[in-house]
Structures are given as structure tokens and as C-alpha cells.
Amino acid sequence: MPLPIFPTPTLIIPIITDLAVFITPLWIAVIVGVILGWAWKPKWAFDPKHALQKLRPPRSPNPAFTYPATTTTAAAGEKRATGNAVVTEHDLLHLWKLVEEKDGGPAWNQMMDRSTPTMSYQAWRRDPESGPPQYRSRTVFEDASPELVRDFFWDDEFRLKWDDMLIHASTIQECALTGAMMVHWVRKFPFFCSDREYIIGRRIWDAGQIYYCVTKGVPCPSMPKHNKPKRVDLYYSSWCIRPVKSRKDGQLTSCEILLFHHEDMGIPWEIAKLGVRQGMWGAVKKFDPGLRTYEKERASGVPLSPCARAANINTKISMDYLSSLENSTTDLLETENEDSSDKPVGRNIPKLLIVGGAIALACTLDQGLLTKAVIFGVARRFAKMGRRL
Known part of the structure; x- marks a missing residue:
């Protein structure tokens, strides 16, 4: 049975150094992504009340749905x-x-x-x-x-x-x-x-x-x-x-x-x-x-x-009131569709910057294919997170 091999300090120090070199670009990419994402943070992130009103309309009727x-x-x-x-x-x-x-x-x-x-x-x-x-x-x-x-x-x-x-x-x-x-x-x-x-x-x-x-x-x-x-x-x-x-x-x-x-x-x-x-x-x-x-x-x-x-x-x-409810519903749905169509544009800016920054870091800080693959994976994760927000 072979004897266990215990690493010596001379072996541990190079391993730690290699790990630090490998992990450093990852952390830089994460930090850059967070900073850029925060810099281009949309309006709803600064104003929580605006976020609730934008993403989840109140249950009480809007002005078009008020009682007679x-x-x-x-x-x-x-x-x-x-x-x-x-x-x-x-x-x-x-x-x-x-x-x-x-x-x-x-x-x-x-x-x-x-x-x-x-x-x-x-x-x-x-x-x-x-x-x-x-x-x-x-x-x-x-x-x-x-x-x-x-x-x-x-x-x-x-x-x-x-x-x-x-x-x-x-x-x-x-x-x-x-x-x-x-x-x-x-x-x-x-x-x-x-x-x-x-x-x-x-x-x-x-x-x-x-x-x-x-x-x-x-x-x-x-x-x-x-x-x-x-x-x-x-x-x-x-x-x-x-x-x-x-x-x-x-x-x-x-x-x-x-x-x-x-x-x-x-x-x-x-x-x-x-x-x-x-x-x-x-x-x-x-x-x-x-x-x-x-x-x-x-x-x-x-x-x-x-x-x-x-x-x-x-x-x-009145019957006219019922017709107004129908028209108000149509207007509300059109407004919500317009709002939803505008949202992806605001989110694409920080997402593109995160991906681009990660690619630049991967290409300039290290030439190893493994490091690039890991950083690209992190960039994809941030992109997916942006789509879920």
C-alpha cells in the first residue's frame, strides 16, 4: 500500500500563488460588473415605491376604474x-x-x-x-x-x-x-x-x-x-x-x-x-x-x-359606465404593454457592459483558456440574472 504524500511548504506556496492568480480575474470581473450595474441602475432601484407601482399595480381601482x-x-x-x-x-x-x-x-x-x-x-x-x-x-x-x-x-x-x-x-x-x-x-x-x-x-x-x-x-x-x-x-x-x-x-x-x-x-x-x-x-x-x-x-x-x-x-x-370599464381595461393593457416593452432597453446597457468588461479582463489579464471559460461563465450568469430582474 503506497504511503500518503503530505505536501511540503515548498509545494503549498506555488499552489496558493496559482489559485490567487486564477481567482483574481474572477473577483475583478465581479466587482466591475457590480459597479457598472449600480452606475446604470434604473429608476425603480432608487425609488422602491416607484418599483412597486411599476411592477405590481395596486389592487384598488385606478382612476379609470373608480366607482360611479x-x-x-x-x-x-x-x-x-x-x-x-x-x-x-x-x-x-x-x-x-x-x-x-x-x-x-x-x-x-x-x-x-x-x-x-x-x-x-x-x-x-x-x-x-x-x-x-x-x-x-x-x-x-x-x-x-x-x-x-x-x-x-x-x-x-x-x-x-x-x-x-x-x-x-x-x-x-x-x-x-x-x-x-x-x-x-x-x-x-x-x-x-x-x-x-x-x-x-x-x-x-x-x-x-x-x-x-x-x-x-x-x-x-x-x-x-x-x-x-x-x-x-x-x-x-x-x-x-x-x-x-x-x-x-x-x-x-x-x-x-x-x-x-x-x-x-x-x-x-x-x-x-x-x-x-x-x-x-x-x-x-x-x-x-x-x-x-x-x-x-x-x-x-x-x-x-x-x-x-x-x-x-x-x-x-349605467350601461355607459360598463362600456367605460371596457375601454379603461383596454387602455390599461396598452399602457402596461408599452411599459414592458421599454424595460429591456434599460437593462441591456449594464448587461452589455458586464459581458464586455468580463471579456476584456479575460483577454488581457490571462491567456489561459480555462480562465477565459470561467469568466465567460460568470458573465453569462450575470446576464441571466439581469433577465430575471
């Missing part, structure tokens, strides 16, 4: 009462685009057309490139006002009487100024699936007897998830309620509901589509008897439930 003059005070009060709003004007704009078929999604394919003497129902489905199937339906009730239909679908207490899938409904928080709510639902699923729970944020906008009702899944840190019932995070079910002409006499005595719905229930989507198709009409045909019973109770003087009272508190808007 009649609701500015209510909006301010909402922030004081409930903190960050769970349903915002961006959700309103999205629903409006769905109603006006301006959302840019794939085409809808009709899957059902049924009717009764006092109700008609049509349904469509589309399959986006990613995400669960999406459904669109049109329900028309004869001899019904938009206000009655709005309260009917918002009233969780009464829904427990006619919707046999809903087994629990409670209010987590609400805003007395805007009517915005956060509610907790538990829905019963078939025996081979566990029940599902939902944390739903919802709010209504009134555009002159045209009601935009947004409901969607929202996070709620105060209510952690459990194994059972299973939490459904991706949930969207919003509708537009408006008067339409009756098929009987052509008068504006009927009410139309355009519903847009999708959710990820944790079931394979093809199986979920089959279940929806099989059970859709059985669930929908309960709407009309439930509405007529609700109308009779209201006529008898039964006090409004808390949810029904909240449905009567909504934000007043």
Missing part, C-alpha cells in the same frame, strides 16, 4: 367595513363581457332546450383549452319581475326549502353599504362522492332593472379546509337578470336569467359532464315551483330574510 359618483362613499365604506373586497368591478366587467359575448372564449354548443307553460330553459356548454367545462343557460319565467327573481336566487334561507342539494348555508360576513357577502355552502353529492363545501363571495350591480349578480369561490383563512366535506376552490356562477317580452302577449312581463357557471368539483371532467347532462333538467324544473311559492310567501307579508335584504342593497351603475 353615486357610490363612491359606499365603496370607501366597504373597504373600512370588510377590508379588501372579495368581488370587484373586474368581476362585473367579466360577467358583462360574457353576457355580451365579448369574452373571447370558444363558441357555445347547445345541449338542451326544454320548457313548461310558465318557464323556458336553454343550455349550452363549451370546453376551454384548460379548466373545467363551462355552461351557459337562459331561463325565462313568465309573469315574474326581475326584483322577485333576484331575491329568490339570493335567498339562501328559502333555497334550503327547494334546492335539495344544498344542506347548509350560512353568512360569514356582509357589507351593509354595498350588499356584498361572503357565504358558506355545503352541497350534497351522490353516495359515491363526499359532500362539497364552498366559500362564496357575491355582490349585485343594478343597471336600471338589469341586475348583474356575481358569485364566485373566494379564499377564507378563518375557515381552514378539511378532508370532509371537500372544499371546491374553483367556482364561478354568475348571472344577469333582466325583463324580456312575454311569449304570450309581447309585453315586458317576463324575466330572463342568463347564467354562466363552471367549477372544479374534483371529479374527472368527462364524468362531470355526463352527470350534468343527466341531472340538469331534474334540477332546473324545480326553479319555477320554488319561485311561485316564494312569490306567495312574499305576498303574504313574510319578513325578508337577511340574504333577501342584502339582495336589495346593490351598486347603481
Whole structure:
């Protein structure tokens, strides 16, 4: 077995010297790169507030997204009462685009057309490139006002009487100024699936007897998830309620509901589509008897439930205001694109100087190929860092 060889001082000193000669150009390149990068540091590096505003727009609406003059005070009060709003004007704009078929999604394919003497129902489905199937339906009730239909679908207490899938409904928080709510639902699923729970944020906008009702899944840190019932995070079910002409006499005595719905229930989507198709009409045909019973109770003087009272508190808007939201969104996206197109120019200056300085150092301080390769590698790392910033 060969004996271990211990280095002597005469051997160590040359090694240390070679290492110092090898490492020195590296450190010089790093220092030069840092100095040059700092010298050409962009504006956002000197002003952190400017960086936040530039790279991450504030959550509160920009001037183009302010509330109408009649609701500015209510909006301010909402922030004081409930903190960050769970349903915002961006959700309103999205629903409006769905109603006006301006959302840019794939085409809808009709899957059902049924009717009764006092109700008609049509349904469509589309399959986006990613995400669960999406459904669109049109329900028309004869001899019904938009206000009655709005309260009917918002009233969780009464829904427990006619919707046999809903087994629990409670209010987590609400805003007395805007009517915005956060509610907790538990829905019963078939025996081979566990029940599902939902944390739903919802709010209504009134555009002159045209009601935009947004409901969607929202996070709620105060209510952690459990194994059972299973939490459904991706949930969207919003509708537009408006008067339409009756098929009987052509008068504006009927009410139309355009519903847009999708959710990820944790079931394979093809199986979920089959279940929806099989059970859709059985669930929908309960709407009309439930509405007529609700109308009779209201006529008898039964006090409004808390949810029904909240449905009567909504934000007043105009159709012109909705159009202005769309234009403001377009302008905002164009501004962001212009800003993003300007950013690489500012970053390329220090990056080129770093690379150029490293190459110059490699070529002048040492003629060894290994040293050049290492310095070039460092330059590439700085370049990658610049692209990530």
C-alpha cells in the first residue's frame, strides 16, 4: 500500500500563488460588473415605491376604474367595513363581457332546450383549452319581475326549502353599504362522492332593472379546509337578470336569467359532464315551483330574510359606465404593454457592459483558456440574472 504524500511548504506556496492568480480575474470581473450595474441602475432601484407601482399595480381601482359618483362613499365604506373586497368591478366587467359575448372564449354548443307553460330553459356548454367545462343557460319565467327573481336566487334561507342539494348555508360576513357577502355552502353529492363545501363571495350591480349578480369561490383563512366535506376552490356562477317580452302577449312581463357557471368539483371532467347532462333538467324544473311559492310567501307579508335584504342593497351603475370599464381595461393593457416593452432597453446597457468588461479582463489579464471559460461563465450568469430582474 503506497504511503500518503503530505505536501511540503515548498509545494503549498506555488499552489496558493496559482489559485490567487486564477481567482483574481474572477473577483475583478465581479466587482466591475457590480459597479457598472449600480452606475446604470434604473429608476425603480432608487425609488422602491416607484418599483412597486411599476411592477405590481395596486389592487384598488385606478382612476379609470373608480366607482360611479353615486357610490363612491359606499365603496370607501366597504373597504373600512370588510377590508379588501372579495368581488370587484373586474368581476362585473367579466360577467358583462360574457353576457355580451365579448369574452373571447370558444363558441357555445347547445345541449338542451326544454320548457313548461310558465318557464323556458336553454343550455349550452363549451370546453376551454384548460379548466373545467363551462355552461351557459337562459331561463325565462313568465309573469315574474326581475326584483322577485333576484331575491329568490339570493335567498339562501328559502333555497334550503327547494334546492335539495344544498344542506347548509350560512353568512360569514356582509357589507351593509354595498350588499356584498361572503357565504358558506355545503352541497350534497351522490353516495359515491363526499359532500362539497364552498366559500362564496357575491355582490349585485343594478343597471336600471338589469341586475348583474356575481358569485364566485373566494379564499377564507378563518375557515381552514378539511378532508370532509371537500372544499371546491374553483367556482364561478354568475348571472344577469333582466325583463324580456312575454311569449304570450309581447309585453315586458317576463324575466330572463342568463347564467354562466363552471367549477372544479374534483371529479374527472368527462364524468362531470355526463352527470350534468343527466341531472340538469331534474334540477332546473324545480326553479319555477320554488319561485311561485316564494312569490306567495312574499305576498303574504313574510319578513325578508337577511340574504333577501342584502339582495336589495346593490351598486347603481349605467350601461355607459360598463362600456367605460371596457375601454379603461383596454387602455390599461396598452399602457402596461408599452411599459414592458421599454424595460429591456434599460437593462441591456449594464448587461452589455458586464459581458464586455468580463471579456476584456479575460483577454488581457490571462491567456489561459480555462480562465477565459470561467469568466465567460460568470458573465453569462450575470446576464441571466439581469433577465430575471
